[in-house]
Amino acid sequence: MTKRSGRRSERRKTTRADVRLSMRLESNAPETDGAQVVTESQNISASGVYCMSSHYLPPLSKVALTIVLPRVPGSRAAKELIKCEGIVVRCEQSAKRGERPYQLACMFSNLDDQLRQRLDAFVTWRNLQALRAAASATPRAASRARRTRAAVTASRTTTRAAKAPRRRTLH
Numbered sequence: 001m002t003k004r005s006g007r008r009s010e011r012r013k014t015t016r017a018d019v020r021l022s023m024r025l026e027s028n029a030p031e032t033d034g035a036q037v038v039t040e041s042q043n044i045s046a047s048g049v050y051c052m053s054s055h056y057l058p059p060l061s062k063v064a065l066t067i068v069l070p071r072v073p074g075s076r077a078a079k080e081l082i083k084c085e086g087i088v089v090r091c092e093q094s095a096k097r098g099e100r101p102y103q104l105a106c107m108f109s110n111l112d113d114q115l116r117q118r119l120d121a122f123v124t125w126r127n128l129q130a131l132r133a134a135a136s137a138t139p140r141a142a143s144r145a146r147r148t149r150a151a152v153t154a155s156r157t158t159t160r161a162a163k164a165p166r167r168r169t170l171h
Contacts, residue, residue, distance in 0.1 A: 013047065014045040014046045014047045014120065014123075015045060015120075015123055015124070015127065016043045016044065016045040016050075016123065017043060017044060017045070017122070017123040017126035017127050017130070018042070018043045018130070019041060019043065019044060019126050020040040020041060020042070021040060021041040021044060021067055021068055021069065021070070022038075022040060022067075022068040023038075023039060023040065023041055023049070023051060023065065023066060023067045023068065024036060024037065024038050024039075024065070024066045025037040025039070025051075025053070025057070025063045025064070025065055025086075025104075025106070026063060026064040027055075027057050027061060027062075027063050028061075028062060028063075028064075029057065029058055029061040029062075031058060035055040035057065037053045037054055037055055037057075039051045039052055039053060039054075039100070040052075041067065044067070044119070044122075044123065045119070045120075045123055046108075046111075046116045046117075046119040046120040046123060047107055047108060047116075048086070048089065048105060048106055048107040048108055049065070049067065049086070049105075049106055049108075050103070050104070050105045050106075051104050051106075052094065052100035052102065052103060052104065053091070053100055053101075053102040053103075053104040054100050054101065054102070055102070056091055056101075056102055057088045057091050057102075057104060058088065058091065059088050059089065059090060059091060060087060060088065061087070061088050062085060062086070062087055062088075062109075063085070063086045063087070063088060063106060064083070064084075064085060064086075065082070065083070065084050065085070065086045065106065065108070066081060066082070066083050067081070067082040067084075068080075068081060068082075069081075069082050069118070069119070069122055070122075072118075072121060072122050072125050073125070080118070082115060082118075082119070084108055084109075084110065084111050084115065085108070085109045085110050086106035086107060086108055086109060087106060087107050087109050088104065088105070088106055089105045089106060089107050090103070090104070090105040091103070091104050091105075
C-alpha cells in the first residue's frame, strides 16, 4: 500500500512566470461565432498561457493567439508580437466576483523552436526579476515593519498617558 501525500506532483515540464501580457484570442469554433477575446495573461510558459476570458471557449478547440511580449534585455526589438495557434485545454467558470467569467488555459501548438526559446528566455528573465525584487524588498519591508512597530508603541504610550488620571499633589 502506497502512502499518498497531500501534494500533487507537478506535471508541467516548463517553468511559468506570473505576468500580465496583453493578448488576443480568436476562435473559429462554430459554437463561439468567431469570438475575439482581448485580455491579459495571468501566467505564461514556453508551452502555454493562462488568462481570463469573457467568452466560453470549448476545450480542445483551436484558437489563434497574439501575445505582446515586452523587450527582454539583450534583444533587439522593443516589443514583439507572438502570433501562434493554441488549443484550449481548460475553460472553467470563475468563482470570483468582479472577474471575467471564465478561466482559460491554452497550450501552444505548432510553435517553432526559435519562438519557444524566446518565450523560455522571457520566462526565465521575468522570474529572475521577481526574485531580485523579493530579495531587495525584504530588508525594506523589515525596516518598515520596525518603524511601524515603533510608531505603534509610541502611540500606545502617548494614549496611556493621556488616559491616565492626573494626580494632584498637595503642598
